[in-house]
Amino acid sequence: xxxxxxxxxxxxxxxxxxxxxxxxxxxxxxxxxxxxxxxxxxxxxxxxxxxxxxxxxxxxxxxxxxxxxxxxxxxxxxxxxxxxxxxxxxxxxxxxxxxxxxxxxxxxxxxxxxxxxxxxxxxxxxxxxxxxxxxxxxxxxxxxxxxxxxxxxxxxxxxxxxxxxxxxxxxxxxxxxxxxxxxxxxxxxxxxxxxxxxxxxxxxxxxxxxxxxxxxxxxxxxxxxxxxxxxxxxxxxxxxxxxxxxxxxxxxxxxxxxxxxxxxxxxxxxxxxxxxxxxxxxxxxxxxxxxxxxxxxxxxxxxxxxxxxxxxxxxxxxxxxxxxxxxxxxxxxxxxxxxxxxxxxxxxxxxxxxxxxxxxxxxxxxxxxxxxxxxxxxxxxxxxxxxx
Amino acid sequence: xxxxxxxxxxxxxxxxxxxxxxxxxxxxxxxxxxxxxxxxxxxxxxxxxxxxxxxxxxxxxxxxxxxxxx
Numbered sequence: 001x002x003x004x005x006x007x008x009x010x011x012x013x014x015x016x017x018x019x020x021x022x023x024x025x026x027x028x029x030x031x032x033x034x035x036x037x038x039x040x041x042x043x044x045x046x047x048x049x050x051x052x053x054x055x056x057x058x059x060x061x062x063x064x065x066x067x068x069x070x071x072x073x074x075x076x077x078x079x080x081x082x083x084x085x086x087x088x089x090x091x092x093x094x095x096x097x098x099x100x101x102x103x104x105x106x107x108x109x110x111x112x113x114x115x116x117x118x119x120x121x122x123x124x125x126x127x128x129x130x131x132x133x134x135x136x137x138x139x140x141x142x143x144x145x146x147x148x149x150x151x152x153x154x155x156x157x158x159x160x161x162x163x164x165x166x167x168x169x170x171x172x173x174x175x176x177x178x179x180x181x182x183x184x185x186x187x188x189x190x191x192x193x194x195x196x197x198x199x200x201x202x203x204x205x206x207x208x209x210x211x212x213x214x215x216x217x218x219x220x221x222x223x224x225x226x227x228x229x230x231x232x233x234x235x236x237x238x239x240x241x242x243x244x245x246x247x248x249x250x251x252x253x254x255x256x257x258x259x260x261x262x263x264x265x266x267x268x269x270x271x272x273x274x275x276x277x278x279x280x281x282x283x284x285x286x287x288x289x290x291x292x293x294x295x296x297x298x299x300x301x302x303x304x305x306x307x308x309x310x311x312x313x314x315x316x317x318x319x320x321x322x323x324x325x326x327x328x329x330x331x332x333x334x335x336x337x338x339x340x341x342x343x344x345x346x347x348x349x350x351x352x353x354x355x356x357x358x359x360x361x362x363x364x365x366x367x368x369x370x371x372x373x374x375x376x377x378x379x380x381x382x383x384x385x386x387x388x
Numbered sequence: 389x390x391x392x393x394x395x396x397x398x399x400x401x402x403x404x405x406x407x408x409x410x411x412x413x414x415x416x417x418x419x420x421x422x423x424x425x426x427x428x429x430x431x432x433x434x435x436x437x438x439x440x441x442x443x444x445x446x447x448x449x450x451x452x453x454x455x456x457x458x
Contacts, residue, residue, distance in 0.1 A: 057439070057440070099414055099439065100411070100412050100439065101439065103414075103439050103442075119414050119416065119439070120414065120416075120418075120435075120437050120439075120442070120444075121416045121418050140418070141418060141420075157420070159420045159421045159422050160418060160419070160420055161419045161420065161421050161430065163419060163430065164419055164430050164432045164450065164452060165430060165452065166421060166428045166429055166430040166452055166453060166454045167454055168430075169421045169428060169430070170428060170454065170456075172421075175421070194421055194422060194423055194428070195420075195422045195423070196422060196423040196424070197422045197423070197424045197429075203431075203433070203444075203447050203449060204420060204422055204424070204429070204431050204449075204451070205418070205420050205431055205433050205435060205444065205447055205449060206444045206447060208420050208422055209444060213442070229442075268413075268445045268446065271412070271413050271445075272413055272415075272436060272445070272446055275412065275413060275415065275436075277415065277436065277446065280446055282448070283434075283446045283447055283448040284445060284446050285443070285444060285445050285446065285447070288441075288443045289443075338440060338441045339438075339440045339441045339442050340442060355440060356440065
């Protein structure tokens, strides 16, 4: 059948119109975005055979000699990472695991003992291949774990307690923020004022966790650094002062809340019902905080490195405290995990571990890091003021 | 990226999204003390959280407050 001239003309007009809209869209898109401001750094993804496809947590860490290890969160096996990207079993931790896999873990500088939390609420275990210890004195919600030169540290969500009575806290001005292990017991080494709740649409416990969740690492001379998970704040913490010694910020100060989709809510309800939670619909979260920082590591010589979610992709940021300088490169091929990631400095390489073993690990040679075209993060503020 | 690699990457992405959203929730009870306006409150909650993402997915709370002006 031969189409009529009227139909042919209409089709031609439609085609021409579509083409015009297409090319105009392309032109607008290219005008709006010239390209990423920051350079991209090449990374190599590896997936050691013992971790391949495992949908469980993993944690990468380096000892003081730069030897790099990865802990598999379900079996508590520790693997030494080899230069060729594979891994050899180094030890199996004698660590109780009553949950499916470890929630947080950090290795001591000797490379023999790990601090492990199996849950948001603890308890905290110190484990090596021979024994497990459970030090007393831990109360509250775990935010992150690390090791200083002198021992293990844990950042907690401030205000966490065991008691239901607010009267017990009426005379309390400050609550623990960072705990250290002293004489076999967790003791506060940094405290903060009792947190304040301002957003009435989010459950206080969810809000306080989101506002205070932070990575912890110790830098030169055992200086303590906290990086918020859900806003871009890197703070140097001192045990002697009320406020952070330094507060480096980029972007918004407030946590951004993302609404859960109906599908996500349905998944959560199904999951909770499977575990015997009756009528979970009434209590499920309606929002979750948008993640900003995905990992933190203090480099032995004092520079602090962060993985940050940016509009251009996952970035590796470095902060030099001696110059108050924050710089950035984008990481090519590294996907941001949905949970906290871990980063470690090996002898010749920087290692990045996805939250789950199935996501794999990425490595970057330290030579590449040293010669990368780092660019200053212009939006940075220090203590609320624009950087000099 | 060849087709095999592409499918492998897509499969992994789907598996990871599934794992993150369906990871077995970890439930326990905890309390938090905080200021709200002119009140000091303690809320004790049955909370469940996703051990992959670290997000609290469920909370059922009993909250008690005292007026600071008293």
